[in-house]
Amino acid sequence: MPELPEVETVRRGLESWVVGRQISAVEVLHPRAIRRHVPGVSDFRNALIGRRVVGACRRGKYLWLPLDSGDAVLAHLGMSGQLLMLEPSAPAGPHLRVRIAFDDDGPELRFVDQRTFGGLSVSIGGADLPPEIAHIARDIFDDRFDEAAFHTALRRRRTGLKRALLDQSLISGVGNIYADEALWRAKLHYARATETMRRPDTTRLLDGVRSVMASALEQGGTSFDSLYVNVNGESGYFDRSLAVYGRRGEPCPRCGTPIRRESFMNRSSYFCPHCQPRPRHPHW
């Protein structure tokens, strides 16, 4: 669920809550939460304890906290991960995976994750950009995102448009929800063959991605349930503004045609069959 707007909301929260503070204790309650940290739990703890957090960064759906050692805490929320700021005395919920406490005895950082797709790791020398995520493309809000290069790379692909949009090495931060919403805004079908995309199509697509994510960010992200929350445990409101996602059978906000749901890539795709007509030569 957490896509760029949700992850950015969390990043902003971390920036105001943990930057400048020194880590005093680390507790790993579920080893799977740090499975990407190959050297293991004690190495993870040793790399953090005594270090100061000097920033809060994001690329796509990845977050990292640069440390004064030059390393970084790299985090991915997966489907259900939460990074919460809570008083050390706050009770541990059933899905608490990692606790990071600070030497000022103020609110601690807790990684809570029901479905355990997310996780934390220490990235050696990763303060500027963790090498583990060097293959992740820049996202639409990155000043150095290159629209022309994206268009060229897109046209080189031999696949369907939504598949390409979800490929984090082409453009990052887009997940299933905002992919459907962006395609609807751009009036493009999810199975449009990427090699048939013309420059105006790509411009419309990126405008759709940018505008839907900017709106979602303003509203603190999208929440369907209590799974996605900011660092204070609060949900966003953008789910009220979704045009197609999760709205099978409901009228398209633009033309009134009932929204259709199709199974694609083992997940749901929602679209308006009138505004987003099936291409003559779709790529499934």
Place this chain on the structure above:
DNA sequence: CGCAGGCCCTGGTAGC
């Protein structure tokens, strides 16, 4: 190398 599909995981819900 590019692309497609399987797998990981848990809680909620639909259906019998």
Place this chain on the structure above:
DNA sequence: TGCTACCAGGGCCTGC
């Protein structure tokens, strides 16, 4: 009521 089946899906891995 109590069981099973299915659904949500991001990213890594494998195989073609």
